Amino acid sequence: DAGVTQSPTHLIKTRGQHVTLRCSPISGHKSVSWYQQVLGQGPQFIFQYYEKEERGRGNFPDRFSARQFPNYSSELNVNALLLGDSALYLCASSRPVSFGLYEQYFGPGTRLTVT
Amino acid sequence: GQNIDQPTEMTATEGAIVQINCTYQTSGFNGLFWYQQHAGEAPTFLSYNVLDGLEEKGRFSSFLSRSKGYSYLLLKELQMKDSASYLCAVRSLSNDYKLSFGAGTTVTVRA
Numbered sequence: 001d002a003g004v005t006q007s008p009t010h011l012i013k014t015r016g017q018h019v020t021l022r023c024s025p026i027s028g029h030k031s032v033s034w035y036q037q038v039l040g041q042g043p044q045f046i047f048q049y050y051e052k053e054e055r056g057r058g059n060f061p062d063r064f065s066a067r068q069f070p071n072y073s074s075e076l077n078v079n080a081l082l083l084g085d086s087a088l089y090l091c092a093s094s095r096p097v098s099f100g101l102y103e104q105y106f107g108p109g110t111r112l113t114v115t
Numbered sequence: 116g117q118n119i120d121q122p123t124e125m126t127a128t129e130g131a132i133v134q135i136n137c138t139y140q141t142s143g144f145n146g147l148f149w150y151q152q153h154a155g156e157a158p159t160f161l162s163y164n165v166l167d168g169l170e171e172k173g174r175f176s177s178f179l180s181r182s183k184g185y186s187y188l189l190l191k192e193l194q195m196k197d198s199a200s201y202l203c204a205v206r207s208l209s210n211d212y213k214l215s216f217g218a219g220t221t222v223t224v225r226a
Contacts, residue, residue: 004157033212042119042202042216043158056210090157094212102211106150106157 002026004093004107012113013081021076021110023091029105031055031094032074034066037109038087049074078112086114117141117215121203126223127193135188135201135220143208149177149188150202152219158202161188190222198224 005024013019025032031050035043048056049068068074078085088111094104118140127133139147146165150158162170164179164186176189190197200219207213 031212035216040218042204042218043214045213045215048210048212050212056207056213058213092212096211104160104212104214106159108157 004091004105006089006091006107006110008110009108010111010113012115014115015081015083017081018077018079019081019112021078021089021091021112022073023076023093023107024073025091025093026095026105029093029095029103030072032068032072033092033094033104034074034076035090035092035106036060036087037090043090046076081114083114086112088112117205117207119203119205119215119217121201121217121220123218124221124223126225129193129195129224129226131193133190133193133222135190135203135222137186137188137203137217139184139186139203139205139217141184141205141208141215144181144205145208145211146206147177147179147186148204148206148214149175149186150204150216152200152202154199161201193224195224195226198222 033048034046037043045058047066052068063079066076088109090109091107096102121137149161152158162177174191202219203217204214
Protein backbone atom coordinates (compact mmCIF):
# COMPACT_ATOMS: atom_id res chain seq x y z
CA ASP A 1 0.00 0.00 0.00
CA ALA A 2 1.18 3.51 -0.77
CA GLY A 3 1.97 5.76 2.16
CA VAL A 4 0.98 9.37 2.57
CA THR A 5 1.93 11.35 -0.51
CA GLN A 6 2.52 15.08 -0.73
CA SER A 7 3.18 17.41 -3.61
CA PRO A 8 5.22 19.26 -4.53
CA THR A 9 8.39 18.10 -2.79
CA HIS A 10 10.04 21.49 -2.90
CA LEU A 11 8.71 24.93 -3.68
CA ILE A 12 10.22 28.40 -3.89
CA LYS A 13 7.92 31.41 -3.69
CA THR A 14 8.27 35.15 -3.31
CA ARG A 15 6.86 37.21 -0.44
CA GLY A 16 3.23 38.14 -1.01
CA GLN A 17 2.50 35.18 -3.27
CA HIS A 18 0.05 32.38 -2.65
CA VAL A 19 0.82 28.66 -2.37
CA THR A 20 -1.22 25.44 -2.46
CA LEU A 21 0.15 22.23 -1.01
CA ARG A 22 -1.47 18.85 -1.59
CA CYS A 23 -1.75 15.65 0.40
CA SER A 24 -3.20 12.22 -0.32
CA PRO A 25 -3.77 10.05 2.76
CA ILE A 26 -3.27 6.33 3.07
CA SER A 27 -6.15 4.39 1.59
CA GLY A 28 -8.85 3.94 4.22
CA HIS A 29 -7.71 6.88 6.35
CA LYS A 30 -10.35 9.58 6.67
CA SER A 31 -8.46 12.10 8.79
CA VAL A 32 -5.77 14.46 7.56
CA SER A 33 -3.76 16.84 9.70
CA TRP A 34 -1.34 19.55 8.63
CA TYR A 35 1.79 20.59 10.55
CA GLN A 36 4.43 23.26 10.01
CA GLN A 37 7.99 22.43 11.00
CA VAL A 38 10.48 25.27 11.08
CA LEU A 39 14.14 24.23 10.98
CA GLY A 40 15.35 23.13 14.40
CA GLN A 41 11.88 22.93 15.94
CA GLY A 42 9.18 20.32 16.35
CA PRO A 43 6.11 20.27 14.10
CA GLN A 44 3.37 22.75 14.96
CA PHE A 45 -0.28 21.76 14.44
CA ILE A 46 -2.12 23.82 11.82
CA PHE A 47 -5.35 21.97 10.93
CA GLN A 48 -7.13 18.67 11.23
CA TYR A 49 -9.88 17.50 8.88
CA TYR A 50 -12.13 14.51 9.24
CA GLU A 51 -14.80 13.57 6.74
CA LYS A 52 -14.31 16.91 4.93
CA GLU A 53 -14.96 18.98 8.05
CA GLU A 54 -12.45 21.03 10.01
CA ARG A 55 -12.15 19.43 13.43
CA GLY A 56 -9.19 21.32 14.83
CA ARG A 57 -7.19 24.46 14.21
CA GLY A 58 -3.87 25.56 15.64
CA ASN A 59 -2.63 29.05 16.40
CA PHE A 60 -2.06 30.22 12.83
CA PRO A 61 -3.31 33.37 11.11
CA ASP A 62 -6.24 33.42 8.70
CA ARG A 63 -3.78 33.47 5.80
CA PHE A 64 -3.67 29.72 6.33
CA SER A 65 -6.65 27.71 5.12
CA ALA A 66 -7.32 24.13 4.13
CA ARG A 67 -9.96 21.81 2.82
CA GLN A 68 -10.58 18.11 2.40
CA PHE A 69 -12.15 16.53 -0.65
CA PRO A 70 -14.61 13.62 -0.96
CA ASN A 71 -11.70 11.24 -1.68
CA TYR A 72 -10.12 12.43 1.63
CA SER A 73 -7.20 14.17 -0.05
CA SER A 74 -6.49 17.64 1.25
CA GLU A 75 -5.07 21.01 0.26
CA LEU A 76 -3.33 23.57 2.44
CA ASN A 77 -3.41 27.14 1.16
CA VAL A 78 -1.27 30.00 2.39
CA ASN A 79 -1.90 33.55 1.17
CA ALA A 80 0.32 36.62 1.32
CA LEU A 81 3.44 34.60 2.04
CA LEU A 82 5.95 35.90 4.56
CA LEU A 83 9.59 34.97 4.96
CA GLY A 84 8.65 33.26 8.23
CA ASP A 85 6.42 30.82 6.37
CA SER A 86 9.53 29.07 5.09
CA ALA A 87 9.30 25.59 6.60
CA LEU A 88 8.65 21.92 6.02
CA TYR A 89 4.90 21.34 5.76
CA LEU A 90 3.89 17.89 6.90
CA CYS A 91 0.66 16.07 6.26
CA ALA A 92 -0.41 13.30 8.62
CA SER A 93 -2.94 10.63 7.75
CA SER A 94 -4.79 8.95 10.60
CA ARG A 95 -7.38 6.32 11.40
CA PRO A 96 -8.71 4.91 14.68
CA VAL A 97 -7.39 1.46 15.59
CA SER A 98 -9.35 0.86 18.76
CA PHE A 99 -11.00 2.97 21.42
CA GLY A 100 -8.63 5.79 22.29
CA LEU A 101 -5.87 4.56 20.00
CA TYR A 102 -5.18 5.56 16.45
CA GLU A 103 -2.50 5.25 13.83
CA GLN A 104 -0.92 8.41 12.47
CA TYR A 105 1.57 8.44 9.64
CA PHE A 106 3.40 11.44 8.23
CA GLY A 107 4.04 12.15 4.60
CA PRO A 108 7.50 13.17 3.31
CA GLY A 109 6.58 16.84 3.51
CA THR A 110 6.79 19.84 1.22
CA ARG A 111 9.79 22.11 1.73
CA LEU A 112 8.61 25.70 1.15
CA THR A 113 11.13 28.48 0.79
CA VAL A 114 9.90 32.07 0.69
CA THR A 115 12.35 34.65 -0.65
CA GLY B 116 -1.76 25.07 26.30
CA GLN B 117 1.14 22.67 26.16
CA ASN B 118 4.73 23.10 27.32
CA ILE B 119 7.02 20.25 26.32
CA ASP B 120 10.73 20.19 27.15
CA GLN B 121 13.46 17.84 25.98
CA PRO B 122 17.25 18.22 25.72
CA THR B 123 18.55 19.74 22.50
CA GLU B 124 21.40 17.33 21.81
CA MET B 125 22.89 14.07 23.05
CA THR B 126 25.93 12.12 21.91
CA ALA B 127 26.63 8.44 22.56
CA THR B 128 28.86 5.64 21.35
CA GLU B 129 27.79 2.79 19.09
CA GLY B 130 26.53 -0.13 21.20
CA ALA B 131 25.76 2.07 24.21
CA ILE B 132 22.44 3.09 25.78
CA VAL B 133 20.95 6.57 25.66
CA GLN B 134 17.95 7.94 27.59
CA ILE B 135 16.07 10.94 26.23
CA ASN B 136 13.92 12.70 28.81
CA CYS B 137 10.75 14.65 28.12
CA THR B 138 8.79 16.73 30.62
CA TYR B 139 5.43 18.23 29.85
CA GLN B 140 2.88 20.59 31.32
CA THR B 141 -0.50 20.37 29.66
CA SER B 142 -4.05 21.55 30.13
CA GLY B 143 -5.27 18.04 29.29
CA PHE B 144 -3.29 14.83 28.76
CA ASN B 145 -4.42 12.07 26.44
CA GLY B 146 -1.25 10.13 25.65
CA LEU B 147 2.38 10.69 24.72
CA PHE B 148 4.12 9.75 21.49
CA TRP B 149 7.75 9.40 20.49
CA TYR B 150 8.78 9.89 16.87
CA GLN B 151 12.12 9.51 15.11
CA GLN B 152 13.03 11.97 12.38
CA HIS B 153 16.08 11.68 10.16
CA ALA B 154 17.34 14.88 8.59
CA GLY B 155 15.16 15.96 5.69
CA GLU B 156 12.64 13.19 6.25
CA ALA B 157 9.19 12.84 7.83
CA PRO B 158 8.76 11.75 11.47
CA THR B 159 8.20 8.02 11.93
CA PHE B 160 6.24 6.55 14.83
CA LEU B 161 8.22 4.83 17.60
CA SER B 162 5.95 4.46 20.62
CA TYR B 163 2.77 5.53 22.37
CA ASN B 164 2.13 5.65 26.14
CA VAL B 165 -1.20 6.50 27.73
CA LEU B 166 -0.85 4.64 31.06
CA ASP B 167 2.02 4.82 33.55
CA GLY B 168 4.83 2.37 33.05
CA LEU B 169 7.27 1.01 30.54
CA GLU B 170 6.49 -0.02 26.95
CA GLU B 171 9.18 -2.09 25.26
CA LYS B 172 9.62 -2.54 21.52
CA GLY B 173 12.85 -4.26 20.61
CA ARG B 174 15.79 -1.90 21.17
CA PHE B 175 13.48 0.99 22.02
CA SER B 176 11.53 1.45 25.26
CA SER B 177 9.36 4.32 26.45
CA PHE B 178 8.33 5.16 29.99
CA LEU B 179 5.56 7.42 31.28
CA SER B 180 4.74 8.93 34.67
CA ARG B 181 1.57 11.00 34.41
CA SER B 182 1.78 12.30 37.98
CA LYS B 183 5.25 13.71 37.29
CA GLY B 184 4.53 14.87 33.74
CA TYR B 185 7.55 12.89 32.63
CA SER B 186 8.51 10.42 29.95
CA TYR B 187 11.71 8.98 28.60
CA LEU B 188 12.75 7.11 25.48
CA LEU B 189 15.47 4.51 25.99
CA LEU B 190 17.57 3.45 23.03
CA LYS B 191 19.66 0.33 23.59
CA GLU B 192 22.51 -1.17 21.56
CA LEU B 193 22.90 2.04 19.62
CA GLN B 194 23.60 1.79 15.93
CA MET B 195 24.89 4.46 13.57
CA LYS B 196 21.49 4.56 11.87
CA ASP B 197 19.94 5.71 15.15
CA SER B 198 21.52 9.13 14.62
CA ALA B 199 18.41 11.29 14.23
CA SER B 200 16.13 13.75 15.98
CA TYR B 201 13.71 12.24 18.51
CA LEU B 202 10.46 14.09 19.06
CA CYS B 203 8.26 13.87 22.13
CA ALA B 204 4.60 14.73 21.44
CA VAL B 205 1.56 15.02 23.69
CA ARG B 206 -1.90 14.22 22.42
CA SER B 207 -4.66 16.74 23.01
CA LEU B 208 -7.58 15.91 25.26
CA SER B 209 -9.90 17.97 23.07
CA ASN B 210 -8.78 16.53 19.74
CA ASP B 211 -7.48 12.96 19.40
CA TYR B 212 -5.61 13.85 16.25
CA LYS B 213 -3.81 16.97 17.50
CA LEU B 214 -0.27 16.47 18.70
CA SER B 215 1.88 19.09 20.43
CA PHE B 216 5.55 18.43 19.81
CA GLY B 217 8.69 19.28 21.69
CA ALA B 218 11.58 20.81 19.78
CA GLY B 219 13.28 17.44 19.42
CA THR B 220 16.51 15.91 20.71
CA THR B 221 19.28 15.36 18.17
CA VAL B 222 21.13 12.14 18.97
CA THR B 223 24.53 11.59 17.40
CA VAL B 224 25.96 8.08 17.50
CA ARG B 225 29.74 7.87 17.20
CA ALA B 226 31.80 4.83 16.31
